[in-house]
Amino acid sequence: VSAREGRLVAELLDDSDGLAREALLDMSADRALGMVRGWPQLMQSAAELWAVLPPDPTVWANGDPIAILAAMGKAVGRSLAAGHWPGRGPSDEAWEQITSNFLEAGRLLEKQPVAAEAVSTDGQVRPTTANTHMLHALYVAAHATSVALTGYERGLQDRLEVGARRRQPLVERPTLLEVELVGGMIARFDAIEQLAAASLAARRIEAADQPATGRRRPATRLGVALAVWEVQAYRTLANQPDPADLVRVSRVQALIATTTVVVGEAAARLGGTDAGVIDRLTPALENVQLAWSRSARRWAELTTPASRTDPALVGAAGQLRVAIRGAVANQTGWATPDQIAARIDLPATVMTLHGSLLASVELANITREIAADHPGLAAPARVIAMRAQGEAEFAIEQGETRFEGVRWVTPDQITANQVIPLPEPARRGLVNAATDVAAAINQAVAAAAHLRPTARAPRVGVDGARRVGRAAREREISVHHPNRGGRPR
């Protein structure tokens, strides 16, 4: 890469960052839909550029932030392609330009073997800052999308209220469902934004720690296993998953939530993390664990003796289990805080697990979408008969008439316990279980909003009282329960 091309790359990254900042300043709700639609391509181009950027000595082997962000971007893309809100349509022009910039920068860097020093304008923009620059542009773009979506949601709510007050025809009003869908998308972009922000923060700490030697910090086994698991979970769920895969994903996510509690409590006990935040986070994470476990039990009902779990998913789960066991367990159960501290860098691991919590927002959403409309879902007839009947009866109690008198399974199918496609009422229980998971994660994300590694986060204030950060509710994403009521589980 020549000096001129290096300068061009730096300029393209500068331009991208500027476009993202302008979009944020613009705060235009009108652009929200285009921003969501343009995100998958933008993220894909970022991943391609990242792959050819000079290796960054401050990136941990386990801390590649782009892999998981790219997986989340693809998940949004699949969601749009499947017709979920906001569906297909024009992309935001600025997002298209950033995509084009990233692709162009990638092409320039691909031309010749990478020379780390070359990606600079006047010797100031070094590879580390080039990578950071790109991450920063992504972070601002995700934040801008989230802000625009929030404005869009507010607009919908206003129109909904005004429409009801003025008794406008129903067709002219937005629906409550649309408001809920926008809320769901805000939660997804909030997680993407926070992951990008956490990666930036980690890079700054890392760069400040070891700028002179540039030595790579050794990857922790748990961090690597988590990263591998997350990417594999996205891949498996994107590739026509079997119910057995969803059981496995749910069970592993539940275990990750529990592990986060164990590590967080150990870190708080030993002064590695703000104890007040951990106190708030622990019950929220326990709810996450319980919600994933309930979801796992629901999906398990759909498995058959012949079911196979994706072997790649099994491999990743196995690695993660071994890593968790090695980090936080002993022969008889969880290890003591001192034992855990002797094995892993507690504050860093808390932050790694926090990143995993953020990424799980998307997994919950994908699970919900699979439950709602995956065409390949099927289950044994007896299970379907039981579940469909229960959900249909509940829906009828709620005033829905379309399920009245409908027979979901024939006697022959029940006799043979034939595997048949899942009817709509049977899907509702799965959708509700996934919605509960998303809600529980959102509450945990809110509770963890001020999670920081330590020295700057003393356990108690000068008055002896435990420090607490900004109220958790401030960060909490609203809970969206489509088709919900107090239905049976």
Place this chain on the structure above:
Amino acid sequence: MPALGIPEHAVFHRYARIVPPVVISGSIFQRRLDLDKRAMEIDTAETLAGVVRLLRQAAVLAWAAADRAEAGSAAQLFALGVDLAADQARHLVPDGIEIDGLVPAGGEPTGVLRSAELLLQRLAPIAWAALDDLRATVAGLLLEGNAGVGA
């Protein structure tokens, strides 16, 4: 005395194909591709199917114990291990071999795991790394279970 849940019966030496699955893409039912086909005696395949049933039942019991325990129990770690061992065993069973069968009796997961281990020992010696891995996995889980994690 046959191992728990596995009926004792004599079989002729028939042969099945062992097909370690590999994920590629496509539909739920087509995504796994046959690779590295090797002959496997049918009774070996059926014994492995019995191992799958035992491990799945052990997993059901382990998860029941984990779900009964308070949130955050370490029993999850053990239960997930048993689940993964069942997945591992399932992939060793060739297509066309019936997995369905009687649910093995047994009230606690380590007892059922022990039966699976005995059944694996009964298999004729086969130079097959995947089977050795499964044996090692089950033995490791038994150690965990006997130590009291989630059992």
